[in-house]
Amino acid sequence: MTILVTGGDGYIGWPTALRIADRTDERVLAVDNFARREWVEEVGSVSAIPVASIEERIDAAEETLGIRNLSFAEGDLTEKSFVDELLTVHEPSVIVHTAAQPSAPYSQINGERANYTQHNNLQATRNLLWGLDDHDLTDTHFIETTTTGVYGAPEFPIPEGGAVMENDGDRDEVPFPNIGGSWYHATKGFDAQNMRLANTQFGIPVSDVRTAITYGTETEETRQDDRLKTRFDFDYYFGTVAHRFCAQAVAGYPVTVYGKGEQRKPFISLEDAVEGLAQIALTDADERPDDLTVYNQVTRAISIVEVAETIAEAGDAYDLDVAVEHFENPRDEDETHKMEIENDRYHEVIGGQAQSFEAAMDDVLASLTRYADVIEAHEDRFLPGVLEDDEE
Structure with missing residues (x-):
């Protein structure tokens, strides 16, 4: 039997495949079509940290970590014939589905x-x-990284999964409505619905892992060899807010906080996200839930202005003079929203936060200062701009 990790060339998928392979004797097959590399090139940017070829990555996993059960298959999961071949040949016991076009700005x-x-x-x-x-x-245990973005920003604590509705004195738990704010977030809400149908109609055990904004450059495995590094995007379209701020700091560019920046967002370190997915994937079949289980893969909520100020403070150790500047917010959002989100079920999986936001930001700055020239050459990608193929 095999464990499939889709999106196995990606930011979360690659280190997740490494960790799972390092902890099991089962074969682990990473699957990808390298589209993320193409999308980032399309918007005129690059990964700040060089990304080795998949062949070099697999070789490094064996040479550095002693991993011999990790392999790779290239293909497009939107092609039914390719998926049929994967399932026929490999008969996976677990699928960790991280493959997606993950950018809200790109989808907009x-x-x-x-x-x-x-x-x-x-x-x-x-x-x-x-x-x-x-x-x-x-x-087969189907595990997908959806997103905490499907919850939107409600004025009540976000549950870990369903929501309780009441009408005429009657109460019931229903799936949380999809109120994400982009065409990308809508896909994850639809995926949640389709996974629920697959569980009720087919009996497939499903783990819907609603992943928060993920930050960091390193995991235990990727630290061991430069060929094992995962990608790091910093542009407006694919760089998450903490990563974009760090890149701006390294390039000597003002850290751009939109509006007041007091709104809190859910965050998790790459190390903790990978650990959670590995733990869920490697749970024995007789111990995992048979139904659909929702995990809020988040360790804490942090305000945008706190993100910026933490990076500015961390920059002192790298002789970075980081200015935090506030700009008019182009987004329609509550700039003071105090998000609360339940995560008890997820914390039981990982056993507590492994890497703090502050420690991860130090990791990021240590990594990025090695490649400051790459970031400086693409600093025009920090803010939205006209793409080349839209100029015609």
């Missing part, structure tokens, strides 16, 4: 990219879920 550029994002993300998930039923693999 125009209708073409909105359509692409929704087709890519939803078709891949549907092909996998229906494929498991078609190939009599309904005992």
Whole structure:
């Protein structure tokens, strides 16, 4: 039997495949079509940290970590024939599905990219879920990284999964409504619904891992060899807020906080996200839930202005003079929202936070100062701009 990790060339998928392979004797197969590399190039940017070829990564995993059970398959999960071949040949016992077009800003550029994002993300998930039923693999544990973004920013504590609704004195728990704010976030809400259907109709055990904004450059495994590093995007379209701020600090560019920046967002370190996915994937079949389980993969909520100030303080150790500047907010959002989000079930999985935000920001700055020239050459990508193919 095999454990599949889709999106195995990606920011979370690659280190997750490494950790799982390092902890099991089962074969681990990373699957990807390298689209993330193409999307970032399309918006005129690059990974600040050089990303080795998949062949070099696999070689380094064996040479440095002694991992001999990790392999790779290239293919597009939106193609049903490719998914059928994967499931027929490998009969996975677990699928960790991290593959997606993950950028809300990219999905908002125009209708073409909105359509692409929704087709890519939803078709891949549907092909996998229906494929498991078609190939009599309904005992396969299906784990997907969705997003805490499906919750929006409600004025009440966000539950870990469903929501309680009341009408005329009657109460029941229902799936939390999809109120994410982008065409990308909508795909993850639809995926959550499709996973619920796959569980109720096919009996597939599902873990919906709603992943927070993920930060950091390193995991225990990637520290061991430069060829094992995961990618680091810092541009407006693919760089998350903490990563973009760190890159701005390294380039001597003002850290750009939109509006007051007092709104709190859910965050988790790369180390903790990888650990959570590995723990869930490696849970024995007789101990895992048979139904659909939602995990809020988040360790704490942090305000945007706190993110900026933490990075500015951490920059002192690297002789970075970091200025925090506030700009008019182009987004329609509550700039003072105090998010609360439940995560008890997820904390039981990881046993507590392994890496603090402050320690991770030090990691990031240590990594990025090695590649300051790459960031400085692309500092025009910190803010949204016209893409080359839209200038025609």
